[in-house]
Amino acid sequence: MNRIKRYKIMLIEPSPLIAAGLTEMMKQTNEFVITHTINDSSGCTEAKIKVASPDIVIIDPIMMNYAERQSVRDCLSISSNTVVIALISGVYDEDVLNSFDGCLNLYDTYPQIVRKLHDAIKAVDKEPHIEHNDLSKRERTILIAIAQGKSNKEIADEFHLSIYTVLTHRKNISHKLGIKSISGLTVYAIMNKMIDMREM
Numbered sequence: 001m002n003r004i005k006r007y008k009i010m011l012i013e014p015s016p017l018i019a020a021g022l023t024e025m026m027k028q029t030n031e032f033v034i035t036h037t038i039n040d041s042s043g044c045t046e047a048k049i050k051v052a053s054p055d056i057v058i059i060d061p062i063m064m065n066y067a068e069r070q071s072v073r074d075c076l077s078i079s080s081n082t083v084v085i086a087l088i089s090g091v092y093d094e095d096v097l098n099s100f101d102g103c104l105n106l107y108d109t110y111p112q113i114v115r116k117l118h119d120a121i122k123a124v125d126k127e128p129h130i131e132h133n134d135l136s137k138r139e140r141t142i143l144i145a146i147a148q149g150k151s152n153k154e155i156a157d158e159f160h161l162s163i164y165t166v167l168t169h170r171k172n173i174s175h176k177l178g179i180k181s182i183s184g185l186t187v188y189a190i191m192n193k194m195i196d197m198r199e200m
Contacts, residue, residue, distance in 0.1 A: 007121070010036045010054035012063050013087060018106065022058070022087075025110050032056070032117060056083040056117065058104065061092055083120050098138045135176060140194065142169040146182060147189035 009026065011034050013019045023034045035054065057078065078084065086092070086100040097103055102120030104113055135143065145155045156166045179185050189195045 004031050006030065007032050007055040007117070008053070009034045009056045009058055010038070011087075012038045012057065012059040014039050014060060014063060018060075018087070025113065028110060029114065032114070054082065056085060056121075058085045058087050060087045060089075061097075061100075081124070083117075083124050085117070085120055099136050135173065139169055139173050139176070142166065143173050143185060143189055144194050146170065146173075147186040147195050 009032055011019055011022060013022070016039060019037050019039060023037065026032050026034050083101050086097060086103045087106070088097075088103055089106045101124050102116050104116055108116065141159070142155060145158065150158070152163055152166045152170070155161070156163050159166075161169075173185065174180050177185070177188060179188055
């Protein structure tokens, strides 16, 4: 007999009304269960996540501290195997949404929510997880552009980003990989088959 995997969800949402509504919707299935809810942005969030060890974290992006310009995974100190979903009610910058594995909208129906959760789980399962770097999709794209010899301005223009955003991505890439020089980043990209030497 095939047993359905149960995914433990941690919900990080400041609105008790939204949290209660999503929790109630998830009761329609045995596959997804909200085991923990956090409704404040206190510093103990990371510790609570470690204790709960959820398969999925659904978080309202408003709860994130973007002042430090870290990725969502860095801010929450979670592994690359945990699926991180944004719960959105408005318009967010593309760079913010790209740091999540998927997005739920407050106006999604129950079938849409389940489909989006499945899509995000599949996407995370397909992606190779290299624990020592854990670069986001956007950071990998920026790294490839750096390795191709593009300047900060060229990268900003190509991806419709501000120079500040490109510099932040470069800083995060260097921090995660422990590589400071452009030549070192280029060698890393080649060795990890992110670019072909013929593209140089």
